[in-house]
Amino acid sequence: MTPHPTGWHLFKQALAIRDAQPLDKGLRRINDRLGLLGEQRPTGRRKAATIHIERTEDRARSIFFTPDMDGQADSGEVVWVWAPAxxxxxxxxxxxxxxxxxxxxxxxxxxxxxxxxxADESWWLEIGAGEWDDQGRQCWIRMDRVLEISEEQVRRQGVLFPARRFERIANRLRSTYRWG
Structure with a gap:
């Protein structure tokens, strides 16, 4: 036979329920950012991310292939963003x-x-097919514009860009756009 809950016990249960909601929200947010929700993701109209676009030479910096599955998107990883149409x-x-x-x-x-x-535009570089295109099509990467996006507005899926192809892009950034 279970004992009748005391006032203190009921108070603790109420706190647990109240505190679980922010925890659940946080876990859903983490899972969504990691791309783990799959079919559970909310449907309907998506909101486009805020994307700041700059000329590549204006954002010149050192570039290294440093992917690390540490919870942050790092150089050499592919992420997805809801971009305005x-x-x-x-x-x-x-x-x-x-x-x-x-x-x-x-x-x-x-x-x-x-x-x-x-294929015929000089500011695009051919990168071949990869996991970044679910249909396995030949792809290109735009070299003359850098996108700056809040990390909270990107979806990670654990896709690493091949190191040799990344180095080809890094070399183009160094030789054409003054990156280090």
Whole structure:
């Protein structure tokens, strides 16, 4: 037979329920950022991330291949962001971004695109197919613009860019855009 709960016991239960809500929110946020929620992710219209775009030479910095599955997006990892569409009435599209640097709270990245029209554009570099495109298409990376995005607005999925291909991009950034 279970004893009748005391006032103190009921108070502790109420606190546990109240405190579980922020904990649950926090765990859902962490799982969402890590891409672990899968089909449980909320459906409906996504909000586009705030993306600051700068000329690559204006953000010149040292670049190294330093992926580390430590909870932060690091140089050499691919992340996804809900980017604004070309027209305001269209919904945002999830885009793959190669991380090439970071600040304390933001990532710096280069946009990845499977659009074959980029093959003839000098500011795009061919990177081949990889896990960043779920259809396995040939892709390109935009070299002349750096995207700065709050780390909270990107989704990580544990995809590392191949080191040799990353070094090709780093060499282009060093030789053309004055990166170190």
């Amino acid at each position: 070309d027209t305001p009435q269209d919904p945002p599209q999830e885009r793959a971004i190669l991380v090439v640097g970071r600040t304390r709270t933001t990532i710096l990245g280069l946009a990845i695109s499977p659009n074959p029209e980029h």
